[in-house]
Each structure stands twice: as structure tokens, then as C-alpha cells.
Amino acid sequence: CGVFGVIGVTDAANFVALGLHALQHRGQEAGGIVTHAPDVGFQSVRRFGYVRDNFTDPETMAMLPGQLGIGHVRYSTAGSKGQTAIRDVQPFFGEFAMGGAAIAHNGNITNANALRRELIERGSIFQSSSDSECIIHLMARSLQKTIPDRMEDALRRVEGAFSIVAMTRTKLIGVRDPLGVRPLVLGRIGDGWALSSETCALDIIGAEFIREIEPGEMIVITDKGIESTYPFRPKRPRFCIFEHVYFSRPDSILGGRSVYETREAIGRELAKEAPVEADLVCPVPDSGTPAAIGFSLESGIPYAMGIIRNQYMGRTFIEPTEQIRNMGVRLKLNVNRALIRGKRVILVDDSVVRGTTSRKIKEMILDAGAREVHFRIASPPTAWPCFYGVDTPQREKLLAATMSEEEMRDHLQVDSLRFISLDGLYRAVGESRGRDASAPQYCDACFSGEYPVEPADMVEQGFRP
Ligand code: 5GP
Ligand code: SF4
Ligand code: MG
Numbered sequence: 001c002g003v004f005g006v007i008g009v010t011d012a013a014n015f016v017a018l019g020l021h022a023l024q025h026r027g028q029e030a031g032g033i034v035t036h037a038p039d040v041g042f043q044s045v046r047r048f049g050y051v052r053d054n055f056t057d058p059e060t061m062a063m064l065p066g067q068l069g070i071g072h073v074r075y076s077t078a079g080s081k082g083q084t085a086i087r088d089v090q091p092f093f094g095e096f097a098m099g100g101a102a103i104a105h106n107g108n109i110t111n112a113n114a115l116r117r118e119l120i121e122r123g124s125i126f127q128s129s130s131d132s133e134c135i136i137h138l139m140a141r142s143l144q145k146t147i148p149d150r151m152e153d154a155l156r157r158v159e160g161a162f163s164i165v166a167m168t169r170t171k172l173i174g175v176r177d178p179l180g181v182r183p184l185v186l187g188r189i190g191d192g193w194a195l196s197s198e199t200c201a202l203d204i205i206g207a208e209f210i211r212e213i214e215p216g217e218m219i220v221i222t223d224k225g226i227e228s229t230y231p232f233r234p235k236r237p238r239f240c241i242f243e244h245v246y247f248s249r250p251d252s253i254l255g256g257r258s259v260y261e262t263r264e265a266i267g268r269e270l271a272k273e274a275p276v277e278a279d280l281v282c283p284v285p286d287s288g289t290p291a292a293i294g295f296s297l298e299s300g301i302p303y304a305m306g307i308i309r310n311q312y313m314g315r316t317f318i319e320p321t322e323q324i325r326n327m328g329v330r331l332k333l334n335v336n337r338a339l340i341r342g343k344r345v346i347l348v349d350d351s352v353v354r355g356t357t358s359r360k361i362k363e364m365i366l367d368a369g370a371r372e373v374h375f376r377i378a379s380p381p382t383a384w385p386c387f388y389g390v391d392t393p394q395r396e397k398l399l400a401a402t403m404s405e406e407e408m409r410d411h412l413q414v415d416s417l418r419f420i421s422l423d424g425l426y427r428a429v430g431e432s433r434g435r436d437a438s439a440p441q442y443c444d445a446c447f448s449g450e451y452p453v454e455p456a457d458m459v460e461q462g463f464r465p
Helices: 012-022 058-062 112-121 133-141 147-156 200-204 241-247 259-273 289-299 322-332 356-367 405-412 422-428 456-460
Strands: 002-007 030-037 041-048 068-074 092-094 101-109 160-167 172-176 185-189 192-196 208-212 218-222 225-229 280-283 307-309 333-335 344-349 372-377 416-419
Touching: 002 012, 002 101, 002 160, 002 172, 012 030, 012 058, 012 068, 012 192, 012 200, 030 101, 068 101, 068 160, 092 133, 101 112, 101 133, 112 133, 112 456, 133 147, 147 160, 147 172, 147 218, 172 192, 185 200, 192 200, 241 259, 241 422, 259 289, 259 372, 259 422, 280 289, 289 344, 307 356, 322 333, 322 356, 333 356, 344 356, 356 372, 356 405, 405 416
Parallel strands: 280 344, 344 372, 372 416
Antiparallel strands: 002 068, 002 192, 030 041, 030 068, 092 101, 101 160, 160 172, 172 218, 185 192, 185 208, 218 225, 307 333
């Protein structure tokens, strides 16, 4: 998901809509905006579909007055799937002592089931099936005297990944879980401030990127300025390494470095680790593009757009049902036949998850007359599900969970298949000595199976890490 908020600007909702538009790659199912203005209080609009279709017409935007607003773009990792329940669309808003609050959450709460059971037993009335709603109820029940204090109170009970943008009548609040699994950044716009999942959304509104919110940090912004605190027991940060590989936009800055440069470095590393003789390096667009460029630069094999992407389709993996996803490949990608015929082709993609996309692409490439197809993947085999806010399928559906690399190659029927090593990936993201096995610098659970926070709800349902 993507979260965004601004304070201290005229017509905040317009800025939030633009910010969310720039974060649309993080969630395409639905979006919502909440604003506050002294005369009308909190206002909220939540809808299915793209930001550009829902938050551009003057009538809608007129329903969201004020100088303070937050927003969310959703893709379901918990709660209902797809565009089925508008009640699961964020931001969530609740009125309680001190006027209430609205929150937008990116990540996944790993003990949400347990918290929900407890809250329901104590009388909370849930409106949604979303894990994030727990936070509002915990806040409503807290005995603390200010909303930021109540939020701290609530979040101390929450486990898992959260990057949150929240607001009260007068405050914009940003907070990251102690591991800092999901990103969150601070920007300056005129006399106001912005909080965003990624820096690309600061660019679109002309805000200056100030800094990242630190893992475990909470900042409270009012018209008097910013207050920063560290309310949680400190832990060694474990940022999601997959944000570098796939999730974030290539024009965003993560950890002081452009995501594009990191992906190019991943491609270079991959070319060093798994070279192969071929005529062309082609990305599987768009997610494989920067890595393919890096692969080409390192290997000297020409880069070519052998597969063309229809720009009017969304991201495949964000389509929530298997059926839509299966159709999606052909609707979205087509082979550039004239280029491919008779060639030995290296295809670079970011990840192999179920293997359905990869298999279809390989068939399309062979149909177009390619002589050889070599897959090079910019992440290690995805063998474990993510419980921290990326929607990987159940373990059984992950190709790498049941097959060795050679079996996967056989299954995809390609001439060769190689993944970047975990150490190689760490080097590419800037850890020159690779992965520190005794204290890994990132979360890499979907590749390693080492979960930095126990996925309690899943363990309760029988999952064994
Ligand atoms: P596959 O070949 O595994 O079906 O799909 C791999 C491609 O689709 C990659 O380009 C990746 O960007 C995307 N993808 C498909 N499904 C998922 C998924 O569930 N999770 C993630 N992280 N990426 C996926
Ligand atoms: Fe990121 Fe994978 Fe960890 Fe999920 S499990 S937070 S996708 S590295
Ligand atoms: Mg892709």
C-alpha cells in the first residue's frame, strides 16, 4: 500500500490526491482521502479504482476541504481481497476522546487476529475486516491524555510492519515500526510538511525531500513545528529488501540511493554471477527494466526491448484473483517479433513467484522464433510468503517452495534459469560484504525463510517458518 499526508497547505486534498497518484504502483484496488477543516470537521471519501478516476473531479475535491489531509492507496494483503468491501478501504477514521483520528497504514500487523479477538471480547465494534482497524480501537480504549500518546500506547501492542500516516484535527503524525520494514519519508512544501511512502510522491507536489522517518520513530507535526520521539524498544532495523528489487518506484530514493541505481547494480551483479552467451538482453517490463540495463552494461550484450508493455494495464501481481492474473499477461505484454526471431535471448525479470507469468512469456518468446531463452532473475528464489505487507501467495503456490532451481528450469522449459544470490543482492543494495548471516541487515524472509517478527496469526493457523 501507499500512504501520504500533508499539513499547512491550502486545499490539502489536492496535494494528497497527487501524492497518491504518484504512489499508485503500491496499490491499485482502491484509494481514500480524509481531510479536516475547522468548520466541517473530518471528511472522508473512499473508493475503488485509480486515484486519477476518483480524486480529480471538482465535486469530489470540494467534499474534502482543509489544510490537513491524509490518504491511502490499497492493495489487499489482509482483510477482504480485491474490490469487494469498501469498508476495508483506508484511511480509517474514528471519533473518540479528544476529537478522534484518522489513520492510513502500510504494512501488515502479524498479531491482528489475536488483538481483534481481545478487542471484540471487550466490546469493540469492528467496521472492517482489515488488520489496521485494530489500531483505531486500541487508541479509543487507551487512557492516555493526548492522541499521539494513545497512538504510542496502541502501537506498543501491535506486532509486525507498520508505516503509518495519521491525523488529528490539528496534527499530522508519521510513525514507523522498530524494524522499519516499510518506507516513510518527510518532505517540506512551502510552510507545510508532507509525509509519504516514497520520495517520488514528494517530487510530484514540488516538496523538498528532507529525510526518512527512522525505524521506531514517531513524528508529530503541528503548525508550531515537528516533535520526534522513539516510543518503542529499539531493535536492529530490517528494511524490506524487496522494496529495492520491485516494490518502490525506480525514481524514489531509499537509504540515500536511487532505486534505479540499485536495480542497475543488481543487474550487474547478476551478469557477474550468472553470465551466458547470447545476442540480446531483454527486460520483462517494467519491473525487470533497470536490472536488464545493468546486465547489458556489465556483459556487453546489447539491450533491446524485446517485449512491449501496454501502458494502460496495471501491475499483474496486484490483480488479486488468479484468473485475472492469468489473463493479464497477454493483455499486458507482447513480443516484439521482428527483434526476437532467430536470436538467443536473455530475459531479465525481478522475481519468479508462481511462475505463471514467466512461463507465458517464455512461450511468447519461443513463438516469436527465439533460438534460445535464458531467464535471469533479479532476486533469489521466492520460497516463503511475506507477512509484512507484500501479497505473496501461500507457500504451496510459490514455485521455489517445492522445486529446486533445476526443477524450475525444467518447469519453465527454458535453456537456463539463474537467480541472483542473496549475498549478491546484499552487495547490490550497498552492503559491500554481503549478508551478515548472524544479524541480517534487511528483511529477506521471502527468500531466506528467516522472519524478523514471528508471524503470530499465521503460526496460530499452522504455518511453520
Ligand atoms: P510469475 O512468473 O511468478 O507468475 O510472475 C513474476 C512476475 O510477476 C514478476 O515480474 C513480478 O513482478 C510479478 N509477480 C507476479 N505475482 C507476484 C506476486 O504474487 N508477488 C510478487 N512480489 N510479484 C509478483
Ligand atoms: Fe519484504 Fe520479503 Fe520481508 Fe516481505 S518478506 S518484508 S517482501 S523482504
Ligand atoms: Mg513484473
